[in-house]
Ligand code: AMP
């Protein structure tokens with residue numbers, strides 16, 4: 001059985017970028033930039049007013065002239081361009097975002113001016129540049145605005161739009177398919193017959209995959225039957241870069257995922273990790289035509305599914321997607337109650353997190369078994385309790401991976 005660290009390394013060393021494609025800004029939200037982009041223009045493109053008011057020569061507002069009376073020359077709404085040059089003693093009415101005419105070097109806000117009979121009076125001195133937004137003060141032409149590997153969110157997309165970029169090259173999203181095994185499963189909404197349970201993992205995996213930036217191409221329930229599993233796995237590999245199976249990967253009589261993977265010629269990279277939960281986790285590399293496809297054999301218990309997704313699948317998908325920040329975020333927290341465990345396997349302990357004055361406290365959930373679903377909703381993070389530990393008293397500092405589900 002390999003260690004958690006080794007398993008993580010083996011998974012992550014498989015992750016290679018799938019490809020690139022050009023998308024329009026409308027379709028770029030959540031995608032990962034695959035190119036460096038520089039602004040083609042300066043932003044703002046021209047000197048403009050930061051307020052609604054009157055563009056003036058600051059010199060005209062000097063104290064000796066109080067109250068300065070300036071002749072109103074014109075009105076300049078946003079979106080129009082005034083070609084004349086402002087001469088001494090003149091003002092131009094400007095709206096926010098309107099170009100500040102040549103000759104003017106300050107804008108008197110409406111609130112500080114009085115307009116009457118074609119004249120504006122101003123009763124304080126304005127500094128040169130006051131209420132004026134300089135051309136290029138936000139971004140210089142040629143400035144780098146996007147770097148490869150970052151996830152494009154509203155601010156990045158806004159920046160691209162403000163620079164006039166309409167399209168961007170992004171990394172291709174990994175395609176993910178899920179196969180949910182188990183003869184005991186029935187679908188939520190159906191009548192629960194004796195001996196059956198509702199399938200929670202389909203819904204869990206759908207949400208997890210969608211939150212990871214990958215594209216979920218299919219999700220199917222399969223019976224614990226070797227032929228059916230081989231067929232379903234083959235079809236899934238055809239459509240997806242990553243296949244997630246749930247259940248059937250342990251040592252029970254109907255645990256057929258390993259055999260099905262072997263039948264399809266997949267190479268086992270590992271099976272079983274010294275961890276709790278998700279000890280039976282399996283990982284394969286297969287061929288789908290000329291390209292690779294990877295199979296994660298996730299255990300059946302919902303807790304194990306969620307935890308192995310956070311620790312292995314999500315980082316793998318992030319790296320496949322071209323992200324640079326693929327490792328789980330790690331914080332240090334203080335246990336608020338003791339944790340007892342057997343030696344030999346690293347334990348992922350579900351904790352709730354609370355921060356006070358820069359110190360994180362980790363409150364272990366009272367039920368930790370992989371079949372327990374109820375405490376997952378209260379879980380903010382997974383505390384990593386090392387394999388060799390058997391007892392951590394209250395107050396022990398532990399590493400915690402905040403969950404992203
Ligand atoms: P297995 O590894 O297939 O033996 O599954 C381990 C445990 O997880 C069993 O108790 C299963 O009933 C349960 N389980 C498997 N698949 C699901 C699922 N989709 N939803 C909820 N529980 C499941």
Ligand code: MG
Nearest residue numbers: 182247248300
């Ligand atoms: Mg099963």
